Amino acid sequence: MSKSKAPRLKKNSxxxxxxxxxxxRPAAVIALIGxxxxxxxxxxxxxxxxxxxxxxxxxxxxxLAPMTTDIYGKLHVLGTDDLGRDLLxxxxxxxxxxMEIGVISTLISIVISTILACMCxxxxxxxxxxxxxxxxxxxxxxxxxxxxxxxAALGNGIPQLLVALxxxxxxxxIKMVRSVALTVAKKDYVESAVALGAKPGYIMLKHLVxxxxxxxxxxxxxxxxxxxxxxxxxxxxxxxxxxxxxxxGTMLAGGLSFTxxxxxxxxxxGLVLCLAALSINTLGDCLRDAFDPQLKGKA
Amino acid sequence: MLxxxxxxxxxxxxxxxxxxxxxxxxxxxxxADPIQNMLPSEYTQEQYLALQHKYGLDKPIIVQYFNWxxxxxxxxxxxxxxxxxxxxDDVWYRIPISIKVAVITTAIMIxxxxxxxxxCAVKQYTPFDDIxxxxxxxxxxxxxxxxxxxxxxxxSVGLGWFPTFGIKDGAKSYVxxxxxxxxxxxxxxxxxxxxxxxxxxRQDYIRTARAKGASESRVIYHxxxxxxxxxxxxxxxxxxxxMIGGAVTVEKLFAIPGIGYKVVEAINxxxxxxxxxxxxxxxxxxxxxxxIIDLSxxxxxxxxxxxxxxxxxKKPTKx
Numbered sequence: 001m002s003k004s005k006a007p008r009l010k011k012n013s014x015x016x017x018x019x020x021x022x023x024x025r026p027a028a029v030i031a032l033i034g035x036x037x038x039x040x041x042x043x044x045x046x047x048x049x050x051x052x053x054x055x056x057x058x059x060x061x062x063x064l065a066p067m068t069t070d071i072y073g074k075l076h077v078l079g080t081d082d083l084g085r086d087l088l089x090x091x092x093x094x095x096x097x098x099m100e101i102g103v104i105s106t107l108i109s110i111v112i113s114t115i116l117a118c119m120c121x122x123x124x125x126x127x128x129x130x131x132x133x134x135x136x137x138x139x140x141x142x143x144x145x146x147x148x149x150x151x152a153a154l155g156n157g158i159p160q161l162l163v164a165l166x167x168x169x170x171x172x173x174i175k176m177v178r179s180v181a182l183t184v185a186k187k188d189y190v191e192s193a194v195a196l197g198a199k200p201g202y203i204m205l206k207h208l209v210x211x212x213x214x215x216x217x218x219x220x221x222x223x224x225x226x227x228x229x230x231x232x233x234x235x236x237x238x239x240x241x242x243x244x245x246x247x248x249g250t251m252l253a254g255g256l257s258f259t260x261x262x263x264x265x266x267x268x269x270g271l272v273l274c275l276a277a278l279s280i281n282t283l284g285d286c287l288r289d290a291f292d293p294q295l296k297g298k299a
Numbered sequence: 300m301l302x303x304x305x306x307x308x309x310x311x312x313x314x315x316x317x318x319x320x321x322x323x324x325x326x327x328x329x330x331a332d333p334i335q336n337m338l339p340s341e342y343t344q345e346q347y348l349a350l351q352h353k354y355g356l357d358k359p360i361i362v363q364y365f366n367w368x369x370x371x372x373x374x375x376x377x378x379x380x381x382x383x384x385x386x387x388d389d390v391w392y393r394i395p396i397s398i399k400v401a402v403i404t405t406a407i408m409i410x411x412x413x414x415x416x417x418x419c420a421v422k423q424y425t426p427f428d429d430i431x432x433x434x435x436x437x438x439x440x441x442x443x444x445x446x447x448x449x450x451x452x453x454x455s456v457g458l459g460w461f462p463t464f465g466i467k468d469g470a471k472s473y474v475x476x477x478x479x480x481x482x483x484x485x486x487x488x489x490x491x492x493x494x495x496x497x498x499x500x501r502q503d504y505i506r507t508a509r510a511k512g513a514s515e516s517r518v519i520y521h522x523x524x525x526x527x528x529x530x531x532x533x534x535x536x537x538x539x540x541x542m543i544g545g546a547v548t549v550e551k552l553f554a555i556p557g558i559g560y561k562v563v564e565a566i567n568x569x570x571x572x573x574x575x576x577x578x579x580x581x582x583x584x585x586x587x588x589x590x591i592i593d594l595s596x597x598x599x600x601x602x603x604x605x606x607x608x609x610x611x612x613k614k615p616t617k618x
Binding site: 136137139140141142144145148149150151152153154225229232233236237238239249252256259260263266267269270271273274275277278281282285 | 314315317318321322326439440444582
């Protein structure tokens, strides 16, 4: 007796579906390539150019224009700055600083905001009240000013910058995630879990967080770009990373005095920053479209 | 409605006092001694103590904070550590400049962004929509300080059309700073209007309006735009608040003596009283803006207005 083979239904996971949907959009593919290049530069910066090249100063090769060979016979593709440091090396290592600032601060703020937002939605009452009133207080001050005040208090450096950017982006994240978490917390499956005696921690992890993933991912991607930009802005003002760490905003500020003599010193870091933000923003938009087909083409 | 407004206004001082306390504690965290910065390189202990006493810094931080609050209630914003003059005079001089820049920028943003955003939504997927979308995406990703620099290089240094720094040339001096501040906000505003309009255009009531024979302009401007106004107003209001507080880099780049520039100056010189006064002003403007946005909902949307009315009507039955 021959056994008839039932057709096997291949079920794609949501992640695979979203990945496929991204690959079918030209804008998403370009954005993915852009983000992959930045990530590649950030991860393999030391392999591509040693860190010492990015910080080594030399009075003899100051302000060399792009594609110039110095007296040692070494080609400087993007030129050198006023202290004789190779701009290409600084741009590559700047990608690492930018990703450190953007990704780590976003990850910290997303983890904290998701926990707090889930607590607000699940526990409600005074917990929700206290958290939201603190959020109200911080929201009174523009995010940039909060970051400025924290940087002023804590001083220059990447850890200080991470604290400043995390705190300044927290209120918006908490508000956004909480608004979705409140809706999810009222769903039948959450109520059934409560009725079955599940603990709040279990419900948060098993029911709330998976359903908040789309909002977390979309906001998170946008926040990476915002934080890279804010980090560069703080660097431009003089409150960012410590010298001589290569950072795009600080590089731009350093080129200010040489705007007329060496325009490439301000054009290159700004352009790189701009392209990085554009890639991440576009990826964020495409992710939003992929998560919610109803939104397709709206943003 | 009135009760809600009064409640929000009464809450304002409480919020501001908490913000001030947090900022006060934060700025005192780093342990920098402002007195040492004020004194010449060689000074006596008596000089140090006298100056410390004059600025009230010999008292515990919490006492200093309450003295500052007492001063605020008497209309005194404190004495600057840098200029040694009253902070109030400097701040009051700068607020109108920042507000003027923000108001003009917001007005231009709405005047250009609203029709462009609506057109994009109406002509979705046409070349006009695609080009506007790409340009706005690019402008939305440009850091304002870099854009300002590029404008400076092209229009001030290259073509000599506008002054490079300061506000001495009147209206001409504001063109580049406003353009720099405007473009990234305008790009995001167009996308916001487009998105809000697309949301409304797909609704059933728009189809009904068209089926009833309403003209296309009536459908778009009277039915769709009116319903899309809530997110648009929220975004425009948020932009205005960000322009006042977030214009820090633009004001610094073009040497516009606004409140943002003062914040950076105060931070670099560790001038805590000036910093506090600036943060207070920015916070007041942000809170007022948030209140105006919330109240405007009630004027635009009858559904929001009805929630206030129904609460009012229900009260006697509850009692």
